[in-house]
Amino acid sequence: MNDALERGIVVLGAGPAGAIVALGLRRLGHDVTVLGVPRVFDAIEGVSERVVAGLQGAGIEAALTAIASPSPRRATWAGVSSALNTERLMDRAAFDRLLWQELQDHGVECLAARVLRWQPGAGGQGHVLQIQRAEDKQPQSLRAQFVVEARGRLAPHPPQGVTRGPETVTLLWRGQGAPGGQACSAVESLPEGWAWMAHLPGGACCLQLTVDPSAIKLPPRAQLGAFIRERLATVASALPFLAVPAAEVHALARTSAAVLSPEVGGGTWLRVGDAAMAADPLSGNGIFQSLSSALQAPIVIHTLLNHPTEAPHAQRFHRERVHGLFQRFARIGRDFYAQELRWADQAFWAARRAWPDALPAHAPAGSAAPRVEARPVVDHDRIRLAEVVVTAEQPLGVWHVDGQPVAPLWRAARAAPGREVDAMAQVPGCAPERALAMWHWMRGQGWV
Known part of the structure; x- marks a missing residue:
């Protein structure tokens, strides 16, 4: 060596x-x-x-x-089609x-x-x-x-x-057709998973099929390209992308489970x-x-x-x-998977509509009272511990707003009901007009 x-x-x-x-x-x-x-x-x-x-x-x-x-x-999802979104x-x-x-x-x-x-x-x-x-x-x-x-x-x-997360495999196929046309893509939910298709002006085309490997029998790798195209042959949104010649540049299967x-x-x-x-x-x-x-x-x-x-x-x-x-x-x-109700009992959809738990993706505003905690923050060239205000919407905490530390102001406001702005103005480095602006900001956040 x-x-x-x-x-x-x-x-x-x-x-x-x-x-x-x-x-x-x-x-x-x-x-x-x-x-x-x-x-x-x-x-x-x-x-x-x-x-x-x-x-x-x-x-x-x-x-x-x-x-x-x-x-x-x-996008065709849960039986609804739209063309309002873009992607790059x-x-x-x-x-x-x-x-x-x-x-x-x-x-x-x-x-x-x-x-x-x-x-x-x-x-x-x-x-x-x-x-x-x-x-x-x-x-x-x-x-x-x-x-x-x-x-x-x-x-x-x-x-x-x-x-x-639930075991997931994404099957990919890329073909090369004649240059022409505009860049475009499509996504559609299917009984056994969901598909994404894309086309570039240079003629390159990609077909992607995401499935549950426990619920579908996958072919040998040499037959994977034909398998993907066959599965998408009856999907309306995939038909324009299937026009690319069948000789694939490459086809493979790769794991895509959340980890x-x-x-x-x-x-x-x-x-x-x-x-x-x-x-x-x-x-x-x-x-x-x-x-x-x-x-x-x-x-x-x-x-x-x-x-x-x-x-x-x-x-x-x-x-x-x-x-x-x-x-x-x-x-x-x-929550996105749960929107698709047509095949809720199919293995792919049943597993994903219940994982990882039943907690909301975003905690409702005001569901927990703000509290002050010591948490790590970025301070110039380092990370250090500082007091932050933790809320349901900001579980990692808010340290400062426009350079103004928030925790001392929140503590002062809570200690002086009815005189919050005056109390905040007594915090070092917070002028009266700044205290008033921060009070309005806290109200806008639902803290008071």
């Missing part, structure tokens, strides 16, 4: 989540190495405007040229190629390598990874001080403690994106959820490395937000 490479922060995975973490760490002054390999499947994916905004906010620019302008999406279609292979180059343009070292093994170093001395690069005949050892797991659903999970890892971080490692929590792919929520956990990761890692006394708060910050996002999106998906 070759001599071991030595690196500081290593990110496993070069998808959007890993790239966002790497770019964020570079802006904080850290040297970062990204390990990644090209995607096996040349897919088309649909993303929302908020995903594009999140990518832009993270500093990604060149790769966005692989995302088309908003295009019409026809992404040529994922092109996006990943551009992103790989963009990372290097921002000073991120990118190694095209597959991770064969990863284990913590002895005595807490970093991590030891075995990697395989295409140009090397033998695996190579790499030592890293900090590891970010961002390999998406391919990332291995601990053998126990993983939270999983939450029991541990999402430690003192020298962190899970982000789908490696931490993978959402049901329904309506493109998966990419948005993946970005949500990745955007917070750079400041968490920076705190762990540079402010060790705040490390417990940084780990708690990441854990609470990952788990909170997972539960919220799981319940949103449950």
